[in-house]
Amino acid sequence: MTASAPSQPLLQMEDVQAGHGHVQVLKGVSLSVAAGEIVALIGANGAGKSTTLMTICGQPAPRAGSIRFAGHLLNNLPPHTIAAMGIAQVPEGRRIFPRMSVAENLELGAYLRRDRPAIREDRQQIMALFPVLAERARQLAGTLSGGEQQMLAIGRALMARPRLLLLDEPSMGLAPLVIRQIFATVAAIHQQGTAILLVEQNAALALAIAHRAYCMETGRIVRSGSGAELLADPAVRAAYLGGVP
Numbered sequence: 001m002t003a004s005a006p007s008q009p010l011l012q013m014e015d016v017q018a019g020h021g022h023v024q025v026l027k028g029v030s031l032s033v034a035a036g037e038i039v040a041l042i043g044a045n046g047a048g049k050s051t052t053l054m055t056i057c058g059q060p061a062p063r064a065g066s067i068r069f070a071g072h073l074l075n076n077l078p079p080h081t082i083a084a085m086g087i088a089q090v091p092e093g094r095r096i097f098p099r100m101s102v103a104e105n106l107e108l109g110a111y112l113r114r115d116r117p118a119i120r121e122d123r124q125q126i127m128a129l130f131p132v133l134a135e136r137a138r139q140l141a142g143t144l145s146g147g148e149q150q151m152l153a154i155g156r157a158l159m160a161r162p163r164l165l166l167l168d169e170p171s172m173g174l175a176p177l178v179i180r181q182i183f184a185t186v187a188a189i190h191q192q193g194t195a196i197l198l199v200e201q202n203a204a205l206a207l208a209i210a211h212r213a214y215c216m217e218t219g220r221i222v223r224s225g226s227g228a229e230l231l232a233d234p235a236v237r238a239a240y241l242g243g244v245p
Helices: 049-056 078-086 102-108 116-129 131-135 147-156 178-192 203-209 225-233 236-239
Strands: 011-020 022-035 038-043 064-071 085-088 164-168 195-199 212-217 222-225
Touching: 011 049, 022 038, 022 049, 022 064, 022 195, 022 222, 038 049, 038 203, 038 236, 049 064, 049 085, 049 147, 049 164, 049 195, 064 116, 085 147, 102 116, 102 147, 116 131, 116 147, 116 178, 131 147, 147 164, 147 178, 178 195, 178 203, 203 225, 203 236, 222 225, 222 236, 225 236
Parallel strands: 038 195, 038 212, 085 164, 164 195
Antiparallel strands: 011 022, 011 064, 212 222
């Protein structure tokens, strides 16, 4: 099953190959994200989902194929240049700076910006989106709960004012109530106009909010369609949803 790709995608990967050292992980990945879309990328552990996001950000660089963002070729650009173009990633495992305060972590998200008044406004908006971060602005980030650290990681990425937000396993290790809060926030971020490429082990949640989705197996895209189509696909349900009706 396939879905028609947007005519003018914000992000376009075409036949991308990439890997780590001598190990080839991506074996011809093609996918797209349009402005204003939520696109989900699902698959088993080790399928290459995180490597896909990292390759978009420039580490590792693609060995073949092309990656374009807003019409600009990203191949071989350094990560800081790609970030400055409007792509921000929330990495798997959050990777906040534990010995820095919540406020300092947020400030790091804006390290490429020089518009100080707008940075202050954005920090206020993010703390309104995540009130707990406002309450704990001076607290060391390493003392936050897992859910709070995930909120901080998302907030830090938003401080870059990205056009495209890459989310890598935002629900990992979190309680069900916190997961619902995180996904409600993802929907709110999208409503503000940010395109989102979501890698998520919880396929049911990801497909429920995605406009379109791709299923990855061993470094290749094997299925694509709307979120609803993949959610109803018997093969997808058997492989990633436990065969639930």
